Amino acid sequence: MKDRYANRKYFIMALAIAAAAILIIRLFYIQIIDKTYRTSAANNVLRHITQYPARGLVYDRNGELIVYNQAAYDLLVVPVQTSAFDTARFIEILGIDMKDFRDRMKAAVSYSRRAPSVFMKMISSEAYGLLQEELYRFPGFYVQARTLRKYTKPVAAHLLGYVGEVDDKLIAQDSYYKSGDYIGVSGIEKSYEEQLRGRKGVNIFMVDVHNNIKGSYADGRFDTTSVPGKNLWSTIDLSLQEYGESLMRNKTGSIVAIEPSSGEILALVSSPSYDPSLLVGRVRSSNFNRLQADTIKPLFDRALMASYPPGSTFKIMNGLIGLEEGVIRPSTLFGCSMGYHAGSLTVGCHSHDSPLDLPGAVTNSCNAWFCNAFRSILENKEYNSVQEAYDRWREYLVAFGFGNKLGIDLPNELSGFIPARSYYDRYYGKDRWKALTVISLAIGQGEIGATPLQMANMATVIANRGSFYIPHIVKKIGEVGGPSSVFAQKYTTGISPENFEPIIEGMEGAVNGGPGATARGARLDSIIICGKTGTAQNPHGKDHSIFVAFAPKDNPQIAIAVYVENAGFGSTFAAPIASLMIEEYLTGKIKRKYLEDYVLKVVITPDGKEQ
Amino acid sequence: MEKNSNILNRLDWLTVLLWGTMMIMGWLNIYAAVYNEEYTSIFDMSQRYGKQLLFIVAALILAIFVLVTDNKLYYFFAWFIYGIFIFLLVLVLLIGNEINGAKAWFELGPFGLQPSEFAKVATGLALASYLNSKRQAIGFRTMLSATSIIMAPVLLIALQPDMGSVITYFAFFIVLFREGMSIYVFISALLAVVLFLLTLIFGTVPVALGLIILSFAALWIFIRNLQVLMALGVMAGAGALSYLIGHYLFGAGVDVVIVAAVMLSGAVYAWYLYRYRLKMALIIYTFLLGGILFLFTVDYAFNEILKPHQQTRINILLGMEDDPYGTGYNLNQSLISIGSGGFAGKGYLNGTQTKFKFVPEQSTDFIFCTVGEEWGFIGSVVVIGLFVVLLLRLVMLAERQRTTFVRAYGYGVFALFLVHFFVNIGMTIGVMPVIGIPIPFFSYGGSSLWGFTILLFVFLRLDAGRAEYLG
Numbered sequence A: 001m002k003d004r005y006a007n008r009k010y011f012i013m014a015l016a017i018a019a020a021a022i023l024i025i026r027l028f029y030i031q032i033i034d035k036t037y038r039t040s041a042a043n044n045v046l047r048h049i050t051q052y053p054a055r056g057l058v059y060d061r062n063g064e065l066i067v068y069n070q071a072a073y074d075l076l077v078v079p080v081q082t083s084a085f086d087t088a089r090f091i092e093i094l095g096i097d098m099k100d101f102r103d104r105m106k107a108a109v110s111y112s113r114r115a116p117s118v119f120m121k122m123i124s125s126e127a128y129g130l131l132q133e134e135l136y137r138f139p140g141f142y143v144q145a146r147t148l149r150k151y152t153k154p155v156a157a158h159l160l161g162y163v164g165e166v167d168d169k170l171i172a173q174d175s176y177y178k179s180g181d182y183i184g185v186s187g188i189e190k191s192y193e194e195q196l197r198g199r200k201g202v203n204i205f206m207v208d209v210h211n212n213i214k215g216s217y218a219d220g221r222f223d224t225t226s227v228p229g230k231n232l233w234s235t236i237d238l239s240l241q242e243y244g245e246s247l248m249r250n251k252t253g254s255i256v257a258i259e260p261s262s263g264e265i266l267a268l269v270s271s272p273s274y275d276p277s278l279l280v281g282r283v284r285s286s287n288f289n290r291l292q293a294d295t296i297k298p299l300f301d302r303a304l305m306a307s308y309p310p311g312s313t314f315k316i317m318n319g320l321i322g323l324e325e326g327v328i329r330p331s332t333l334f335g336c337s338m339g340y341h342a343g344s345l346t347v348g349c350h351s352h353d354s355p356l357d358l359p360g361a362v363t364n365s366c367n368a369w370f371c372n373a374f375r376s377i378l379e380n381k382e383y384n385s386v387q388e389a390y391d392r393w394r395e396y397l398v399a400f401g402f403g404n405k406l407g408i409d410l411p412n413e414l415s416g417f418i419p420a421r422s423y424y425d426r427y428y429g430k431d432r433w434k435a436l437t438v439i440s441l442a443i444g445q446g447e448i449g450a451t452p453l454q455m456a457n458m459a460t461v462i463a464n465r466g467s468f469y470i471p472h473i474v475k476k477i478g479e480v481g482g483p484s485s486v487f488a489q490k491y492t493t494g495i496s497p498e499n500f501e502p503i504i505e506g507m508e509g510a511v512n513g514g515p516g517a518t519a520r521g522a523r524l525d526s527i528i529i530c531g532k533t534g535t536a537q538n539p540h541g542k543d544h545s546i547f548v549a550f551a552p553k554d555n556p557q558i559a560i561a562v563y564v565e566n567a568g569f570g571s572t573f574a575a576p577i578a579s580l581m582i583e584e585y586l587t588g589k590i591k592r593k594y595l596e597d598y599v600l601k602v603v604i605t606p607d608g609k610e611q
Numbered sequence B: 001m002e003k004n005s006n007i008l009n010r011l012d013w014l015t016v017l018l019w020g021t022m023m024i025m026g027w028l029n030i031y032a033a034v035y036n037e038e039y040t041s042i043f044d045m046s047q048r049y050g051k052q053l054l055f056i057v058a059a060l061i062l063a064i065f066v067l068v069t070d071n072k073l074y075y076f077f078a079w080f081i082y083g084i085f086i087f088l089l090v091l092v093l094l095i096g097n098e099i100n101g102a103k104a105w106f107e108l109g110p111f112g113l114q115p116s117e118f119a120k121v122a123t124g125l126a127l128a129s130y131l132n133s134k135r136q137a138i139g140f141r142t143m144l145s146a147t148s149i150i151m152a153p154v155l156l157i158a159l160q161p162d163m164g165s166v167i168t169y170f171a172f173f174i175v176l177f178r179e180g181m182s183i184y185v186f187i188s189a190l191l192a193v194v195l196f197l198l199t200l201i202f203g204t205v206p207v208a209l210g211l212i213i214l215s216f217a218a219l220w221i222f223i224r225n226l227q228v229l230m231a232l233g234v235m236a237g238a239g240a241l242s243y244l245i246g247h248y249l250f251g252a253g254v255d256v257v258i259v260a261a262v263m264l265s266g267a268v269y270a271w272y273l274y275r276y277r278l279k280m281a282l283i284i285y286t287f288l289l290g291g292i293l294f295l296f297t298v299d300y301a302f303n304e305i306l307k308p309h310q311q312t313r314i315n316i317l318l319g320m321e322d323d324p325y326g327t328g329y330n331l332n333q334s335l336i337s338i339g340s341g342g343f344a345g346k347g348y349l350n351g352t353q354t355k356f357k358f359v360p361e362q363s364t365d366f367i368f369c370t371v372g373e374e375w376g377f378i379g380s381v382v383v384i385g386l387f388v389v390l391l392l393r394l395v396m397l398a399e400r401q402r403t404t405f406v407r408a409y410g411y412g413v414f415a416l417f418l419v420h421f422f423v424n425i426g427m428t429i430g431v432m433p434v435i436g437i438p439i440p441f442f443s444y445g446g447s448s449l450w451g452f453t454i455l456l457f458v459f460l461r462l463d464a465g466r467a468e469y470l471g
């Protein structure tokens, strides 16, 4: 067999020899010629001290500091470098007993004799001071600086979130994190973790047998500098947030306030809450377990994660959609005889003037009017079927941000629920359902669910007469960076601006009108507030009180949604709370002390009792 | 029985000895790398060295199993085995376990198996079988088919994505070279690798300019006549003109302008050379053009295809991006531990760097750190020497075959070992990007040890049966 290419074996063998030669030359260089890799004395050891950068600070929209850092110190040990020392003095400094000392030492040794491990986390500042002076007496031990969160006020726990230790799963996924590192676990701390954390650095020192640092290894050639985290400016108004939390104390529910012109969230209250400093440092895990076990669920962020039926506030949506679809006009009159009656079906109403036009129906929150309107929407002859009309109706709601996550820059937002056509098809059979089957949607009851954030966003859309920006919690990152560009994108809802006017007129009437107005308790003399009450049916107890509003009527500065669980009608508590929030934000001081006192004093327990 | 004793007589014991030595050295180094005074028994099965011992025993059994198999099996079932592994590579994408961001593992009880480690054997067999069926020199079509045999597993592995394994498959081009692939193509490929690294260091434009200058220097050396000088003038003029037009009329970036200039001036130049029948100049020009096109492809591939952490790894190697605590940190730690080994090393189990757990993956991809730190320059050279002996022995064995099939397979084994050996040690000492591939027989891990063992012993089995007629 002829083999014309047999000579190529020499070339191939040369490749292998060349590869080996390159490696050997390089090894010769780094192992023999270059001295930087060798420690000057044989018994010197290298100590890698991680430089943990300061985590970014968080300010409110007015530049007021909310979150900052405090120094903390971890005591580390390299077991193989320890030698006999005055353990009595050592445990005295740390304030631990001999058994504790032995247990910690054993744990460190079983991790590794040669690698450093944390002997004691977050030692007190007194212990740190003493140890600094006497460290030479305790070879093998050294202190590493960390930072812990500190809060200027005990508020905004849910939106700020907390910082915890990384778990093994995350360490496996992301090479940045090492065992014992901190990471944002919830709230802003989580969603802006990458900006807040900065970048770790490491300094390598040579240490002699007496635990003295002999200097930087290789003149710092292998050191890396840490980069501090970026500061964040939140959209929150800290004093409004604080005020909202005080109003909600001893009640369950939430407040979401948004600046309509920007989508910036002014306040995001969830009650019951907790002091964010409870979840910092050594007490974090015990406090966390306690909070998690608490039956009133203080860790649960109701503003983003609770979904309620929107109740009568939803009549606004049906009014807007009816107008846009052309099936009702502002002047359309429907009568009401204590409710809506169709065959055997009755949706009850309270007593009020009859018949009413659209603004009047909003003001009086007439169930019959909106049942008629909703039926007109679904039985619109423009569409081939009720189902097709329903699809269109749902599209409007989705455009308002219902049924999907809005995309706020906080973790764990709930999407709420607006049933798709298929949901009813499955329930009643394909196309076997009619407008009357789903009539409870007319007054915001039934299968639908929306979060307080979504309701506040609805109030924003009305204030803006048809558009919104995705609600967000951070307005500036670092000295120059803005938030994500998605928050600068204007969304429109497909409802013409003029169709908002009769609704707004009705909302104005509800707060400021005469007899029949449902939310007169929210009235402010100096500012026109437009609002709508609602009551979310609660199968487990007393109904939830809801109020959505914006103010002033022209050029609105604030849109708000307030939920008070188990408080009954929307006018009872939610409306006054929203009104006080608006007064506080727009005027900076509360004139209606009696109203404020009334709200502050009330305690509403989950079974609906007022005290 | 007679057949088996026959095999023992014909088996290349030198290679077997090298294989055994390397496995034992690897095991001792894994012990040193994860050494902890609390668990000192080298047979402790809860530790990596204990598990590696199990892997070694299993590798022995595998080796025996391969040796007692009829060698015709590998010949006749080459395509079948290849098909099975292609199927497994598809399957692992669908139902595999994700570890470190790559869907590369089948979970089998406590162990994970990486089909890509074994698919190398199958690819080597299929490629050898294909080349064996071609009696004539490798033409363009053969080359294309052979390439697709290599690329099928490569594409599937790239989807996992496991770029380290992908790179090793390119070793098979050494087989094609030995079997008659155009020397120009092979040299181009080698140059491409060098260019790739240079581009990453110096950037696209300087390397492109360097290539142009180099080509002209080569032209001058080869031809030395007036026409070349005139051609240079024409080319420089055309290049400058197209640069000006491109830059000022169309506002194109420097990159685009260089490509345009080379293409345009090249057309003029090629015509000129064609008239004067200067073949060498044409070849040089083709290399130049190919080189520049390649540069921009690399640039694109680097920025658009590689994942950020891979980009960073390559960047760190080249000192382009300082990413502390990420990959640069690993390389630094690796350099410190190997460099601190000095001439004679710190002695077995006396290494400090690796035991501080500063070096990541110290028992798998970075096992050479332990060798360098504890055994020093001497130990490193011994390990490298072992590999060189093994590699040269493989070439010798391959060359004594009577069939293209066994020879081509043997070169496949050689090529894979060469790439793993060079890239792995190279990355720990900073002459190669940090690409996570194991070093044969040293790195911790069952899949890689078994994969390499099967790879090697299939060849030894074929070699032992070389007297029998195959194909």
Ligand SMILES: [Zn+2]
Pocket (backbone or CB within 6 Å): A336, A337, A338, A339, A349, A350, A352, A365, A366, A367, A368, A369
């Ligand atoms: Zn009514």
